[in-house]
Amino acid sequence: MASYEYPRYSYRAPPELKGETGRRRPVIVVGAGPVGLAAALDLATHGVPVLVLDDDDTVSVGSRAICWAKRSLEILDRVGIAAPMLEKGVTWQIGKVFLHDQQVYAFDLLPEGGHKQPAFINLQQYYVEQFMVEAALASPLVELRFRNKVVGLAPGANSVGVDVETPDGPYRIEAEYVLAADGARSPARKMLGLSFEGKVFEDRFLIADVRMTADFPTERWFWFDPPFHSGGSALLHRQADDIWRIDLQLGWDADPERERQPERVLPRLKAMLGEDRPFELEWVSVYTFQCRRLERFRHDRVLFVGDSAHQVSPFGARGGNGGLQDTDNLAWKLAAVLSGTAPDALLDSYDTERIPATDDNILNSTRSTDFITPKGEVSRAFRDAMLELAADLPFARRLVNSGRLSLPFCYVDSPLNTPDAEPFAGPLVPGAPCLDAPLRTADGKPAWLLERLGGGFTLLGFGAPPPVPDGLPVPLRTLCIGAGHLADIEGLAGRRYDARDGTCYLIRPDQHVAARWRSPDPVAIAAALDRALGRTGPLQEV
Amino acid sequence: MPDKLRRDLGLGDPDDFYAALIDSHRGLTADQSLRLNARLVLLLANHIGNAEILDEALREAQHTAVDGAPGPAG
Numbered sequence: 001m002a003s004y005e006y007p008r009y010s011y012r013a014p015p016e017l018k019g020e021t022g023r024r025r026p027v028i029v030v031g032a033g034p035v036g037l038a039a040a041l042d043l044a045t046h047g048v049p050v051l052v053l054d055d056d057d058t059v060s061v062g063s064r065a066i067c068w069a070k071r072s073l074e075i076l077d078r079v080g081i082a083a084p085m086l087e088k089g090v091t092w093q094i095g096k097v098f099l100h101d102q103q104v105y106a107f108d109l110l111p112e113g114g115h116k117q118p119a120f121i122n123l124q125q126y127y128v129e130q131f132m133v134e135a136a137l138a139s140p141l142v143e144l145r146f147r148n149k150v151v152g153l154a155p156g157a158n159s160v161g162v163d164v165e166t167p168d169g170p171y172r173i174e175a176e177y178v179l180a181a182d183g184a185r186s187p188a189r190k191m192l193g194l195s196f197e198g199k200v201f202e203d204r205f206l207i208a209d210v211r212m213t214a215d216f217p218t219e220r221w222f223w224f225d226p227p228f229h230s231g232g233s234a235l236l237h238r239q240a241d242d243i244w245r246i247d248l249q250l251g252w253d254a255d256p257e258r259e260r261q262p263e264r265v266l267p268r269l270k271a272m273l274g275e276d277r278p279f280e281l282e283w284v285s286v287y288t289f290q291c292r293r294l295e296r297f298r299h300d301r302v303l304f305v306g307d308s309a310h311q312v313s314p315f316g317a318r319g320g321n322g323g324l325q326d327t328d329n330l331a332w333k334l335a336a337v338l339s340g341t342a343p344d345a346l347l348d349s350y351d352t353e354r355i356p357a358t359d360d361n362i363l364n365s366t367r368s369t370d371f372i373t374p375k376g377e378v379s380r381a382f383r384d385a386m387l388e389l390a391a392d393l394p395f396a397r398r399l400v401n402s403g404r405l406s407l408p409f410c411y412v413d414s415p416l417n418t419p420d421a422e423p424f425a426g427p428l429v430p431g432a433p434c435l436d437a438p439l440r441t442a443d444g445k446p447a448w449l450l451e452r453l454g455g456g457f458t459l460l461g462f463g464a465p466p467p468v469p470d471g472l473p474v475p476l477r478t479l480c481i482g483a484g485h486l487a488d489i490e491g492l493a494g495r496r497y498d499a500r501d502g503t504c505y506l507i508r509p510d511q512h513v514a515a516r517w518r519s520p521d522p523v524a525i526a527a528a529l530d531r532a533l534g535r536t537g538p539l540q541e542v
Numbered sequence: 543m544p545d546k547l548r549r550d551l552g553l554g555d556p557d558d559f560y561a562a563l564i565d566s567h568r569g570l571t572a573d574q575s576l577r578l579n580a581r582l583v584l585l586l587a588n589h590i591g592n593a594e595i596l597d598e599a600l601r602e603a604q605h606t607a608v609d610g611a612p613g614p615a616g
Contacts, residue, residue, distance in 0.1 A: 367557055370564065378567045378575040382560075393602070395551045399560055 002282060003211055003241040004126060006058045009133065011147040014164070016171040025051045026338050028162055028175035030150045030188055032056075034065065034125060035306030035323035036181030037132035041079035042327055044141035045455050046335030046509070051175070052142065053164060055149035059133070062283040063124035063209050065320030066239050070110070071408035071433060072324045073117040074511070078455050082117065084131045088240050089123030095220035097390075097402050101227055104390040105397040109405060114492040115436045116448040120405070122218075122239045124209075125320070153178065153191045153302060160301045177334060178302045179327075186308035192299055198292020199366065201313060202252040203373040205287050206259055210244045210269060212279035222402040224372075224387055228271040233372050233402075236272075243282060246272065247314075249373065256286040289313035289369055291362045298351050303330060310358045315368035315403035318361040325408060329354055332455070332509035336533060341473045346534030349416055357409035364404045371401035408433040411512060415538035418506075418515035418528040426498040434511045437493035439486045447486065449493055452479055455509050457529060461520075462494065463501030469522035472529060508532055547598040 016022040027043055029036045032054035040050040068089070073082045097105040110119035136142040151170070152163030159174045180188035189196060216236065223234040232249035239245055248268055250259055258264055265284050273279060293310035297303060306323030330350050336342035374380040389396035411417065411431035418430060428435065437449040458477045459466045465480040481488050481499070488494050497505065504520040505513055506528050515528035531537040553559050567575045587596055 364557075367561055371560075376567070377572055378570070378579075379564050382564065386560075389602075393549050395549060395553070395556075398551045398553075399556045401557065401560070404557070 003243055004124070006061070006126070007130060007133075009057045009144070009146045011057055011145075011167065013168045014145060014148065014166060014171060016173060017166065017168050022171065022173040024159055024174040024176065025049070026175070027051070027177050027179060027334060028053060028160075028173070029179045029181055030162075031180070031182035031308070032129070032133065032136075032144060032146070033060065033181060033183060033306070034128050034132065034320055035327055036179065037129065037136055038076065038079070038081075038324050039179050039181060039305060039327035039331055040142045041081070041132060041135055041139065042075075042331035042455075043335060044136075044139045045079060046332060047141070048331075048335045048338055049141045050143070051173070052136065052144045053148040053150055053162070054144070054146050057146040059129035060125040062285060063126065063239060063243065063245060065125045065128075065317075066122045066237065066245055067317035067321070067405075068121050068123060068128070069317060069321045069406040069408075070115065070117045070119050071406070072321045073121065074436070074450055075324050075328045077117065077451070080135055081128070081131050085123055085128060086118070086121060088127055088131075089121035090218050090238050090240060091118045091121050092218045092220065092238070093119040094217075095222065095402075095405075097400055098221065098223040098226065099387040099390070100223075100225055102391060104387060105400050114438050114490055116438075116450060117436070120317075122237060122245075124239050124241075124243065127240065150182070150188065153188060155192075155299070155301055176301065176338065179330070179334075180302055180304045180308045181306050181323075181327075182308050184307040184311045186304070188302065189294070189304065189308055192302060194294055194299070196292050196294060196311075198290060198311070198362070201289045201291075201369050201373060202375070203288065203369075204250040204252060204254045204256060204259070205289065206246075206248040206250055206265065206268065206284065207287055208246045208248075208265060208269065208284045209239070209282040210246055210273070210279045211242055211282050212244060212273070212277060213242055214244065214273075214277070216244075224383075224402075226272075229268065234272060235402075248272075250286070254286070256288075259286050260284055287314075291366045291369070293355075293358050293362065296351055297326075297354060297358075298347055303334075303347070303350060305330060309354075310362065312361050312365040313369040314365075315372060316361070316365045316405055317403070318365050318406045321406040322358065322361045325357060326350075326354055328510045333534075336474070342533040342535060343540070345539045349414065349534060349539060353409075353411045353414050353416075356413065357411070360409055361406070368401050368403045372403075416508070416514060416532045416534065418524075418531055420516065422518040424498050424516060426496065428497055428505070428513055428516070430513050430515055432513050434505075434507060434513065435496045437488065437496055438490055439481065439493065440489050442485060442487075449481075450511060452486065453507055453511050457509060457514075457532070458507045459525065460497075460505040460507055462497070462499035462503045466504040466520055467522045467525070469526040469529075472526060473533065473535065474529070476525075476529065506532065545592065545594065547595050547602065 027050045029052045043050045076082045093109040095107045149165045154161035160178045221236045235247040237245040297309045305326040312318045333346045374383045439447045461480045463482045506515040514532040
């Protein structure tokens, strides 16, 4: 029996097919994968009604994306999904790298405490989608339509026509904006005739989910040239329900059809796991990895998010986690533009912020893939030399690259940032994602900084409440860490934000820093808020 | 310059350097690559200059053994 029972979500004939005129929607999301659903849930928190169209009626088949980074959990915590993910998933932070059967290197992804979310959890994509669908079904602002396949997009000056096919026939519906979250093979991309350029790695990998009871620790184990799979690489990673993810490098000459067959897969797995260990094969696939992206993610009223916009190789877990950072970046901007508080030009900053982030993901996953699958004798010689040195020499361990794991991108060059006017130390420069810290409320309850920041614009003051300007275009919450307010119980907030009495941060709805001051004044705060909304500054000067 | 061979990380961005190193061999034949590596070792050795450090580096590189196949000094 399989470990997971796939839900079937019900299809209902859309009202547009019963003679009703469909009203124009503010946002239509194409694709109910993790990125599309995260976008819908995030938009709903900003009060934007969303229609999600999906051609299927269930969740992801196979575990697919399994590693969810701390930043993703922080993003999903704002829509209530992190808690069930943590409960079901397995938490890990240690990775080990082996050459042959010797450990050469181990790393700890979150050596320092004081964060609500762990460094990483592993959870099969189908669970993540299931939790998201459940949250979407419970939201009065999200409408999900399964077995509604988008077959055409007709961009116009004021809206986009979306042509949909259903079991009961076709219909057309209009949207002010369309989010194309329809995956790596994105039909939406083809409908707009967009090219998707990049690099194909000439190698093949067997990816298998195996169900077994094993007392291996909950760590990421990566082998170069292990005795059980000579010449290739191997990865072992635990998921929920006693499911284990195994990746085996097969080489470019492997026949993908043949390698998928149990008579080829089982001996490989037995060699790795031992002849005596009972296991069941749950899912198997053979992949060739690619790194590529669209030239631009915004195409007027159609915006591409997640794998439809960019594809990376899986080393580093930068696909799903990168996609969630896309929607995190876009949802509040779209909400601000739809409500009229920000100009349409704010949406251009989705490209200016997420394209460098994507290039960083592509660069890192390309380098990892090049290290893991060296092409040519010299690359292999350097790679092997590095591994040989790594056991004894610390410097070489830093060069061993079995995947540089996903970290949130810092939008240092964003036009939405207000540059520092006073000196600050530490990582929280304008554009950086906020760091968490443990706090205590005035009435003695434990709290987390990120939780308190919420999902709107926030003014975070240290020592004394910051001065709030009048007549702002959007609500601005204030938060104060100091006597009589939130207590910085371990001193971590003060240290991480390099705070002194009077220090103040303006924080965006996606919890990135927009501006900071040592002694803020209301005029400067109002100006920084206008800039972060694209109402003034470089976005308006183009 | 330290008077012992550095074992901790000295490179500012190790991934950048590694990528540049691999890139420098792109399109070269095996013989050309061998010669490039030789020139690179000679350049770096001259830059280091210190005989003790170079001696230590030579021994470390020879000593590192994998698969039970020791280097000449092992």
